[in-house]
Amino acid sequence: MTHNIMSVRQTTIKRDTVLKGIGVHSGSPVTLLLSPSDPDTGITFVITRKGVAVAEIKANSDAVRNVTLCTIIGDENGAIAATVEHLVSAIRGLGIDNITIEMESGEVPIMDGSAAPFVDTLLECGIREQSAPRRYIKVLKTIRVEEDGACAELRPADSFYIDVTIDFADELIGKQQIAMEVTPERYAVELARARTFGFMKDVEKLWAAGRALGASLENTIALGEGKILNPEGLRYADEFVRHKAMDAVGDLALAGAPLLASYRSICGGHSLNYKAVQTLLADQDAWTYVEAPRRRQYAHAEAGAGMVAANFAAAKN
Numbered sequence: 311m312t313h314n315i316m317s318v319r320q321t322t323i324k325r326d327t328v329l330k331g332i333g334v335h336s337g338s339p340v341t342l343l344l345s346p347s348d349p350d351t352g353i354t355f356v357i358t359r360k361g362v363a364v365a366e367i368k369a370n371s372d373a374v375r376n377v378t379l380c381t382i383i384g385d386e387n388g389a390i391a392a393t394v395e396h397l398v399s400a401i402r403g404l405g406i407d408n409i410t411i412e413m414e415s416g417e418v419p420i421m422d423g424s425a426a427p428f429v430d431t432l433l434e435c436g437i438r439e440q441s442a443p444r445r446y447i448k449v450l451k452t453i454r455v456e457e458d459g460a461c462a463e464l465r466p467a468d469s470f471y472i473d474v475t476i477d478f479a480d481e482l483i484g485k486q487q488i489a490m491e492v493t494p495e496r497y498a499v500e501l502a503r504a505r506t507f508g509f510m511k512d513v514e515k516l517w518a519a520g521r522a523l524g525a526s527l528e529n530t531i532a533l534g535e536g537k538i539l540n541p542e543g544l545r546y547a548d549e550f551v552r553h554k555a556m557d558a559v560g561d562l563a564l565a566g567a568p569l570l571a572s573y574r575s576i577c578g579g580h581s582l583n584y585k586a587v588q589t590l591l592a593d594q595d596a597w598t599y600v601e602a603p604r605r606r607q608y609a610h611a612e613a614g615a616g617m618v619a620a621n622f623a624a625a626k627n
């Protein structure tokens with residue numbers, strides 16, 4: 311396994327690309343324009359009106375406005391980018407540091423409910439290294455957070471690891487756990503394709519409240535009457551916990567830089583993940599910025615990007 315997530319240099323995509331879909335909460339069509347961006351600019355959402363940029367929102371913890379149903383980031387003037395979690399997860403999962411996402415609507419399209427369409431698009435563009443060194447957030451001591459019976463911790467580590475457990479009373483889900491080092495290859499093959507899920511009774515409540523208007527079997531695993539309602543079934547036997555792990559990659563990316571840490575969460579979700587990020591960043595003694603250890607990485611990163619594409623194509627077949 312290559313460790314190209316420990317790339318020495320920052321990365322961006324090689325060219326512009328357009329992605330179309332619908333917003334899961336608005337139900338409206340959305341077009342995204344993804345573009346390369348300069349070193350040290352991070353993941354930036356640009357909201358446009360009639361082709362003119364009206365707001366710029368950085369995907370970091372200061373910008374988070376709400377994590378109840380999806381992750382919403384915004385600026386001080388009320389502009390928002392909603393449902394950013396799967397796109398941000400794909401960007402971080404593939405080890406992309408700098409990218410601009412331009413959109414007319416305030417909501418990122420849900421696509422198929424997973425990060426795979428974003429991963430496909432980003433890999434089609436290609437990933438290139440930039441001259442600036444990559445900066446990581448190195449966790450220095452254990453941070454623990456709890457919320458409504460869920461708990462999580464971030465511990466010091468030399469790479470980025472996640473260990474996610476879920477435990478649902480519903481026997482269709484039950485108790486599931488996944489633990490892994492998150493490299494771009496493993497992210498694309500083992501996490502990216504896992505879709506979001508919901509119980510029909512909850513979805514019906516959301517619909518009645520005018521939310522989740524775009525939710526359908528095209529973008530959600532629906533559970534009801536003791537069965538999975540999607541005719542195609544599951545993409546992974548434990549797709550539910552893999553989706554939670556994919557979500558966690560995106561939520562932790564809101565720290566603003568890749569983490570050198572081991573993250574463990576039990577029965578958590580967006581809110582708990584975000585709380586872990588906030589608690590970490592608020593404790594000056596708990597983290598520091600470091601540059602990646604200098605190794606023979608340049609050739610690695612190029613080979614790594616190719617491997618991701620190859621593995622991912624194989625996994626889809």
Ligand SMILES: [Zn+2]
Nearest residue numbers: 395506553557
């Ligand atoms: Zn999700």
